[in-house]
Each structure stands twice: as structure tokens, then as C-alpha cells.
Amino acid sequence: MKNLISVEESIIKAVEELNETKVIRLASKALNAGMDPLFLLDLIKEGVKRVGKLYEDQKYFIADLIMAGLIFKEVLELEKMKLKFQRKSNEILGRVIVGTVKGDLHDIGKEIFEGLMKANGFEAIDLGVDVSKEVFTKSVIKYKPDIVALSGVLTSTIDSMKEIVDALVEAGVRNDVKIILGGSHLTKEACDYIGADFYTNDASEGVRLCKQMLGKI
Template identity: 50%
Template sequence: MDNLGELKKLIVKYIEQLDEEKAVNLTNKALNKGMDPITLVETVNMGMERVGKLYENKDYYIADLILSGLIFRKILELDKMKKYFLQNKDKGLGKVVLGTVKGDIHDIGKDIFKGMLEANGFEVIDLGVDVPKEEFVKAVKENKPDIVSMSAALTNTIETMRDVVKAFLKAGIRDKVKVIAGANHMNADISKYIGADGFSNEASTGTKICLKWMKEKQMRSNK
């Protein structure tokens, strides 16, 4: 039980089983035993992915999906997690404007991605859900982010995402930011149709893409 590897397995198991008390207690124990917050967030994400698959297979209901999101948020609120996020925020790795697009109120995937970005040192401006294209444009102009992340769970938001990118073009700010589209149904063809620079079906991959973009930007600025 004291082995971090075993703790990781149990954390994934109890998140999958939606056992909030055991999941939160074990994540706190893992932090106290030296597990770094990034590894912990990735571990929690593994459990969340299992919940998502159970939902897709109709073994879980929407209420179960919501509960898994609440467990994730409670883990992010642990003192050591919040302290780590605050410390990394000051590193100024990069800035991300994040939001679930107009017509979609799903926030679980968005919140997981936000947590992983913050754990890796990004400053995140979270616009919330059901965000119209005008709000994305306004946020980019006001915050001057490096990256914009559009999140969605519904397949009928593809055109909405495309409209956001078109709005960036019209406002003359498209070349100022990288755009990543996140959704379970996203693929390379849809991403290209939307006009995004990249896409992801899950939070850890999306985070790696954002880190890669920031590394490339740093290399360009050093030339």
C-alpha cells in the first residue's frame, strides 16, 4: 500500500468505481509520500478515461460522469495541489484561453485539461461553457494568450468551432495564437476543417501538444 506504483493503481481503481472518499484519501497519501502533482493528475486522468469508456458503453450514466468530474475537482483542491499550481503559475511557461464552445455545456473534459495545463506551469484563462465566438475573440485581444483551446463533447459543435477560427481571422488575430480543438470525436480531418493547429481526444495528449508548441516558440525566440 505504501508503494507509489500500488497507490497509482488503487487511485485509478477507485476513481473508476466513483469511490470519492477512497480516491481523495489515496491521492492525498500519494502526495504526502512524494508523488509529484503532474504524475498524480495523469493518474487521475487514467481513472477518468475509464469512467468515460464505461459511459460510452452505457454501463455508466451521465450522473456518474458528473460525479467523476466532482471527484477530480476535489483532488485539484487538495492543499499540495493548489500550492503546486500557484508555484508553477509564476514560471510563466505560457498562457492558454480555454472554453467549451457555444451550444455545449459540458465542462468535465475542459476542467481536466485545465488541471493538467496548470500542473505543467501554464496560466489558464477559463471562459467556462457555452462560450460564443465573440467571447473567444475578446479574451484573445485582452489576454494575448499563446494558445486557445476549444472544448466540446457534442458532435454538432464542429461548425461552431470553425466559426470561432473564422472570427479570429476576421478580427486579424488568427496568426497571434495556436488553436487546439479538444473532443472525443475529433480527428485530423475535422481539425483541418475547423482550421485548428492541432487536436486532442484526451487531456494528457493535448497538454503534450501545448508543451511542444511552447518549446518551439522558445526556440524561435532564442534564434
């Protein structure tokens, strides 16, 4: 693709500026030129990350975060993107509960992870965003998942994630599930503090870890 670097930055910038029409146009052009769908989603995520930073700096508002999420979902609806997330087999490898934790409205990483999990043979139950420890606990008891996936972009979500894990311990169901964390700010130290089994900064790696946890690879 000609001028690849400028195309990449243009996509990120268009997301940051919440220019819906431009994002879809550039994304379609990039996919048709051979850009890997997951690489494109990484660009979209970077743009959304910038939106999140502007929100934290009080330059953007909640409506802008929601708009960024809507743009992302429109990109997922592009034909070449849909092909990437098609289920490859009817076999169900396991059940996972996915949700963005209390205090965070970002759902980009969660949506990518959920889509890839479904494409790789998992049943995924999406609890949405800003999900409380009570909802996570009730859902684990109700759905009896193999894995609980906690997503969060804001640094403040580390405490929310820990509260959820502690609530599962208190309810006596922590040892019934594996817990994986997702977010660009996460580290091994944070994972240990929260009490989760694994963490990841990449959705594809998250799928691999989930397969590993269940002995499917």
C-alpha cells in the same frame, strides 16, 4: 511504493466508481509516498475517461460527469498538489484563453493545462465548459490573447473545434492568435482538418508548445 500497480489501478477504479472519499485517501497516500503529482493526475484523468465512456454508453448521467469533475478539483486542493501549480515567476509570458468546446462538459484536462500554464508564467482566462463558437469569438476580440486553447474529450468535439476556428476566420481574428487543441482523441489529421496550429494529448507538452509558439524557449 509497495504494490504500485495495484495502487494505480485502485485510484483509477475509485474515480470510475465516483468514490470521492476513497479517491482522496488514496491520492493523499500516493503523494506522501512520493508519487509525482502529474502522474497522479494522469491516473485521475484515466478514471474520468472511464466515467466519460460510461456516460457515452448511457450507463452514467450528466450528474456523474459533474461529480467526476468535483473529485478532480478536490485532488487539486491537496497540499502537495498545490505546490506543483505554484507560479514560479512574476513574469507574464503571454495570455491564453482556455475552454472546453460546445457539446462537452469535461474540464479535467482543461484544468490541468490551465494550472500548469499559470505556474509557468502565463495569464489564463478560463471560459468554462460547453463553450460556443460565439463566446470564443467574442472573448478573442475582447481579451486579445496570444493563444486560444480548445479542449475536448469526446470525439464529437472535432466538429465543434472546427466551427470555432471557422468562426474566428469569419470574424477576421484567426491570424491574430495561435490555436492549440487538447484531447486524448486528437491526431495530426484532426488538427489539420480543424485548422489549428498545434495539438497535444498531454498538458505538460501543451505548455511547452505554447512557449515554443511565443518564442519563449
